[in-house]
Amino acid sequence: MSSISVLIIILFALMTIVGGKQGMVSFFSVALNFFILFITVILISGGFPILGVSLFAGICILAITIYMGNNDERSTNVAFIATVIVMLIMIILIIPFDHMVQIQGFSNEESEEVEAFNLLIGINFESLAIATTILSTLGAIAEASIAVASGLEELIAQNSDITVTQLYKSGRNIGFQIMGMTFNTLFFGMFGGNLALFILLYKLHASFGYYLNSKIFVGESMSVLYSAIAVILVIWITTYLMGRKLNSLQETTADLNKQDKRDL
Amino acid sequence: MKKRQFKRISIEIFVIIFSGLAIFFCSTHNESLYKQTIGNVVSVKNGKRESVTDEYNNKDYQTTQTVNLQIMNGKDKGKYVELKNTYSQSGALDQKLNKNQKIFIELHHTNGKLTAVFMYSKRDTYLLMLCWLVIVLLYIMMQIKGIRTILSVTINFILFLIFVQLDVNLNITYFFWLFALSALLFTALSLIIVIGWNRQCAITFVAIVFGTTLGLVIGWSILELTNSQGVHYEALDMATQAPKQLFFAATLIGLLGAVMDAATDIVSTLFEMKENTPNISQKQLFLSGRQVGRAIMGPLINVLFLIFFAETFAMAVLYFRTNNTYSFTFAWTMSLGVVQSLISGIGIVLVIPTASYLCSRLLGGK
Structure with missing residues (x-):
């Protein structure tokens, strides 16, 4: 049996033992995301419009990550809307920025691996870079958004008279903790993902100027920075949307109370 | 006011x-x-756009542009120089130059004439x-x-x-341990900054070390037992050292952030519970810890998976467009990312019982 299938079985077993039914559902959400990404690559290679396919895949991934394994309806709905809004904002930010920075395709450091290929394959690598960046941020924003939404939902459940101002203040506190941890996840993910690159650059005695300008280093740094921006925005927007939900909730209760009084 | x-x-x-x-x-x-020479693009003359078709029927276009540059620094500052730049519509390894763009160039003096080669853009x-x-x-x-x-x-x-420098300068055979040491330091530092220097920090630290070690040991033994079948360490991008060790070092550092996230969440929730109900039982604490862990493990594994997998997109598209099969493309471009995500997933899941157990033992009553 191949190593990957054994690892998959072990992960599935562990998630089921530790997480019970919820763990099993989480395992399938990761598996589904894998299939969506794999199909996305195949469709892109087949010549389908890159940004369109990726946008669709992105919304599917967000829905799967948020709705599978979380049962509370109000907080998941808020988290889903917030993440989709952030994804759209990020697309608007990334498209012109990536166009100017020109970090698409492969760098000189990778040229050894691609030299056997004919690189004139008629795929727009700039759109591909944009799609990659957006898809790689989705996990982080989904996680941050669920955490903020369910944290605030808990607050509302404990104290339904909480004012919107109080909610925003708590949102900031919860958001701060979540952001610190999500930043750690993102940055260590990047250090780990690029360990070989850092060693190579140091061995080549790359100058400080090279770090600031080379395609590969700027490209990798920018994708982490985009993720950081997306996480900040998603915490902001989730808190705001929860506040609006609370407002309308309190208004309906107030209306009902009024109606009750009139009826009396 | x-x-x-x-x-x-x-x-x-x-x-x-x-x-x-x-x-x-x-x-x-x-x-x-900058020590490197920088040129500002003053004018661009685009040549004829030529269509190119390869043996897999991929159609692309190539254009050669003649670019006039003004040198912005160094001893030739102010002089003008011309260079040729060929770019394709897809732009995998090349790029189009535009007017007023600044680029790094390499200058050559040949027969008293100044020529330039395009290096990378600013x-x-x-x-x-x-x-x-x-x-x-x-x-x-x-x-x-x-x-x-x-x-x-x-x-x-x-x-x-600093650790990357140490690795290159010391050049030790088992450099994995160097990065394992760095992982310990990263964890300690981040926890002290986020939580502060106290008992909660110590418990979180121990839980992370146990969970991560256990996850990596399981991942490593499975790869050894199955002879790493279907995993191509040599496909690791830009590897200049033993690729297998490098892969494990990268996996360890990559999963650290997510494990820290899970452990901190669990330990801080349980400390809060202990504060609210001082006579809470060990079993209750363990179960609550597991409950917190259940909710976050799926999203956390997804975060790492999306980061590791999305990075392979460009290479995978290149393989597919040049008529490689699904299984071949998967093995050579995506399998390492998938193995990395799987080992990280095992680490994230294992830190949940470790953190819950440690907390319940140290905080819970009889």
Whole structure:
């Protein structure tokens, strides 16, 4: 049996033992995301419009990550809307920025691996870079958004008279903790993902100027920075949307109370 | 009161806009700080657009442009030089040059005539502006506290670079252990910055070390037992050292952030519970810890999976477009990312019972 299938079985077993039914559902959400990404690559290679396919895949991934394994309806709905809004904002930010920075395709450091290929394959690598960046941020924003939404939902459940101002203040506190941890996840993910690159650059005695300008280093740094921006925005927007939900909730209760009084 | 607040906000807005403009201005006028020669594109003449078709029927277009540059720094400052640049529509390894763009070039003096070769374009302005945007957003959202988050990341990044230098300079055979040591330091530092120097920090640290070690040992033994069948370490990008060790070092560091996230969440929730109900039982604590872990493990595994997998996109598309099979493409471009995600997943899941058990033993009553 191949190593990957054994690892998959072990992960599935562990998630089921530790997480019970919820763990099993989480395992399938990761598996589904894998299939969506794999199909996305195949469709892109087949010549389908890159940004369109990726946008669709992105919304599917967000829905799967948020709705599978979380049962509370109000907080998941808020988290889903917030993440989709952030994804759209990020697309608007990334498209012109990536166009100017020109970090698409492969760098000189990778040229050894691609030299056997004919690189004139008629795929727009700039759109591909944009799609990659957006898809790689989705996990982080989904996680941050669920955490903020369910944290605030808990607050509302404990104290339904909480004012919107109080909610925003708590949102900031919860958001701060979540952001610190999500930043750690993102940055260590990047250090780990690029360990070989850092060693190579140091061995080549790359100058400080090279770090600031080379395609590969700027490209990798920018994708982490985009993720950081997306996480900040998603915490902001989730808190705001929860506040609006609370407002309308309190208004309906107030209306009902009024109606009750009139009826009396 | 209102007036003072108004004054403060207007000062803040002024500082934010001013700092942005200052960074933009400095980074677009910093040529003299670079040792490498920089040229400014004065004019571009595009040649004929030629269509190219390869043996797999992929159609692409190539254009050769003649670019006139003014040299911005060094001893040839002010002189003009011409270079040829060929770019394709897909742009995998090349790029189109536009008027007023600044690029790094290499100058050659041949027979008294100056010629130039295009190296790479100047990107520092964009990188710095994006850093500025992150800091401004953090400040707007949570004032000075937000900037502190950056501090932890920056310190860890510097430490990471020091360990990379150590690795290259010491050149030891089993360099995995060097990065394992760095992982211990990263964990300790981040936890002290986030939680502070106390008992909670110590428990979280021990839980992370146990969970991560267990995850890596399981991952490693399975790969050994199955002879790493279907896993091509040699496909690791840019590897200049033993690829298998490098892969494990990268996996260890990559999964650290997510494991820290899970462990901190569990331990801090259980400490809070202990504070609210001092006579809570061990079993109750363990079960609550597991409950917290259940909710976060799926999203956390997804975060790492998306980061590791999305990076392989460009290479995978290249393989597919040149008529490689699904299984071949998967094995050579994606399998390492998938193995990395799987081992990380095992680590994330294992830290949940470890953290819950440690907390329940140390905090719970009889």
